[in-house]
Amino acid sequence: MTVKIMADSLGDIPADVVKDLDITIIPIHVLFGTTSYKDGVDLTTEQFYEKLVNSKTLPTSAVPSLGTFIEYYERVAEKADEIIVCTISHKLSGTFETASRAAEMVKKKCRIKVIDTLQVIMGEGLITIEAARAAKAGESFENIVKLIEHNMKRVEPRMAFDTLEYLKRGGRIGAAQAFLGSVLKINPVLCMKDGEIYPFARERSRAKAIESLYNFTSGFNKVDALAVEDATTPGEADALANRLKEKFPGVPLYRSKVSAVIGVHVGPSVIAVTVLGDRKQ
Amino acid sequence: MKKIETADGQVLRDTFSAATAWLEKSVADIDALNVFPVPDGDTGTNMLLTMRSAVEEAFRVPDHSASAVSQAMAKGALMGARGNSGVILSQIWRGLAKGLANKDQFTARDFAEAFLEASKTAYKGLSNPVEGTILTVIREAAQTGVKAAKEYGDNLIVVMEAIVDAASKSLANTPNLLPVLKEAGVVDAGGQGLYTILEGALRYLRGEGEQMQFRKPQIVTSSAVAPARLPPLNVKEIPFGYCTEFLIKGKDIDADKLRERLKKNGESLIVVGDNSNIRVHIHTLDPGKVIHIGTALGTLHQVSIRNMDEQHEDFLEMQKQRLPASDVAIIAVSPGSGISDVFNSLGAFVVPGGQTMNPSTKDILQAVESVVPDKVIILPNNSNIILTAGQVHSLTKKNVRVIPTRTVPQGVAAILAFDYDSDFETNASMMEKAKDSVRTIEITRAIRTTRLGDLRIRKNQSIGLLDTELVAVGNTPLDVLNQVLEKIKLEDYEVVTIYYGQDIPQAEAEKLAAELREKYPNLQIEIVRGGQPHYEYIVSIE
Secondary structure, three states: OOEEEEEEHOOOOOOOHHHHHHOOEEOEEEEEEOEEEOOOOEEHHHHHHHHHHOOOOOEEEEOOOOHHOOOHHHHOOOOEEEEEEEEOOOOOOOOOHHHHHHHHHHHOOOEEEEEEEEOHHHHHHHHHHHHHHHHOOOOOOOOOOHHHHHHHEEEEEEOOOOOOOOOOOOHOHHHHHHOOOOOOEEEEEEEEEOEEEEEEEEEOOHHHHHHHHHHHHHHHHEEEEEEEEOOOOOOHHHHHHHHHHHHHOOOOOOEEEEOOOHHHOOOOOOOOEEEEEEEEE | OOOOEEEEEHHHHHHHHHHHHHHHHHHHHHHHHHHOOOOOOHHHHHHHHHHHHHHHHHHHHHOHHHHHHHHHHHHHHHHOOOOHHHHHHHHHHHHHHOOOOOOEEEHHHEEEEEEEEHHHHHHHEEEOOOOOOOOHHHHHHHHHHHHHHHHHOOOOOHHHHHHHHHHHHHHHHHHHOOOHHHOOOOOOOOHHHHHHHHHHHHHHOOHHHHHHHOOOOOOOOOOOOOOOOOOOHHHHHHOOOOEEEEEEEOOOOOOOHHHHHHHHHEEEEEEEOOEEEEEEEEEEOOOHHHHHHHOOEEEEEEEEEEHHHHHHHHHHHHHHHOOOOEEEEEEEEEEHHHHHHHHHOOOOEEEEEOOOOOOOHHHHHHHHHHHHHHHOEEEEOOOOHHHHHHHHHHOOOOOOOOOOOOOOHHHHHHHOOOOOOOOOOHHHHHHHHHHHHOEEEEEEEEHHHHHHEEEOOOOOOEEEEEEEEEEEEOHHHHHHHHHHHHHHOHHHOOOOEEEEOOOHHHHHHHHHHHHHHOOOOEEEEEEEOOOOOOOOOOEEEE
């Protein structure tokens, strides 16, 4: 029985890892006005941020059609007996709904399970990577599902912002709106809670916000994997990644870019760290 | 300083067009404030639609006289009025138009008089005017406007400033007049809408049209101490019924008679308009009956019937989602209005007080008792208040912790460390630690001649304190501040925040910030209006 892993493009998994672990990524769309781009396919992340800064109209994101999902499922089903699909939190996007409905329509041909990771960016990414690794090692469908559910409790992203303006405009801000309206200039750091964006810390400078991402990793006993992401500030993210590599020698660290679709909602200055591991008691 | 002696209809049009755009930015925030008379959560939207209709009509008249434009706006407002506050707003325009009748141009005095007329008209449409609402705000603002016009009748901007200022104060006080607002810890939504419109108008008159594009109106903070309890969420004794609205077009309709007839059919009744156009707004359990009465008088237009119980549930849901749940409240003592804004914006409740105006234990106790959570963290922000705050825990059943912050910057550093996910004890210890991460400079004046170490200090000289230790003396606050700054290795720090006091003009603070930026290009320098007395500057260095 061959199990294949699929995910939407919002997990920010680096292209080489996608290829290596044979993960199928369904691109979410970015709309500039009426022109639609497939995330990471028609538009690289770099091109996107260039457009975001220069475009007069603000982009929006859109879940691909039911038909697109079905097409993808059918294509993967040709080489697989069972499919597990990891999606971004349903509280941030309609991807899970569409992916689930599409799965209903093709399940006769192939067993498909769609899992809402309740995560975003590399939170979703690390869960998917670990699942794909298990699939490649020949683990059973049930065991992979269990692993995903286990890892969902062990993954934590932290995102440092310069502004929450983009999040607010996109209506994805959730409880993090507690950080809005500050009279003082603050650099908010956000996390995920129950599938929603949630306030974590308020720092007075970007440097401190990035430091807070670094310090956050100290709260873990055992770290299985790390991810560092940026949108348009690779230098900063590289420096942070190097420090984390020193702090956690031997732990795989994925260095990737926040996808264009997420970029629509977080803006060009975001920088994020995700940990998969066990918290100190 | 810009001065406007007279204005015509064109100015009126442009000003309120800008004010409407200003209001638009705040609509969602105002909607979220809505608790009165029933939580239908769309006051901001309704006021915006009413204003839009008024402005559209204003642009339709070719005439540029104040009289013609204000008449048009009154008509547009009536036609487009929606919701309780929208209808009252249309009455305000009607009164304003009455006050500006037969005038090509108007002076500040004319405007103040017309605004007073607007206030009176606003009260007239209502069968049962309630204080602590938009009505109170316009009445108090209008009274102040008339007073200001006596002295500055030749300057529209000054009179408008007085009106806006009075509206802001009146609005902040609404929770003291209306318990439902106090419970929710917000100001009246309709009052906020009116204030935002007036404030937008003032900004435009001052010539700030450009900046307005990049800024956003602020929601006024309640001056009442925060809520004693939240309204019960799931208990629903009385159904709210249906919010029913329509416009009657007919001939010789007697508004007073109609109001009398409708009175017993529901709550929040408003009947306004002239004898051929009448707008009706009522919360009723039987919309059919109300519509029936309306159709007997003429044709009905823009009929809207909305189920308020449904809206109420949506509203509660919206309120729930608004903020992260925390069972800890933070109370900060603040010496100035600007500093209060800072603490409020970071999620704290504020007790006013500071140097020479220390709050009593009772003041702080009252605040502790009035917040919802049982766990309370107090930030005294002044070394003379730490002990007072320390008394509170023995007087209340609540779990109280005092973080001994000796300065405002320490208080701010402490509150920034607050973590929604951590428990009370963890938060208290994190905040305690965070307060020491910041250094504080305070610039004030010597109250007597003295000698301290090497420093010889004359009465009224400027003195500078670094972390509450006196370290510098000089003749001007700026000179002293620079002396203290030189004692610190600023290269080792990242962020400097300057809270300038009530006696310091903003321009002076900006100049200081510019100088510092030039001297220390790597530092992030921020200036904030602190509004505190006695201290010209309070500076935080992190």
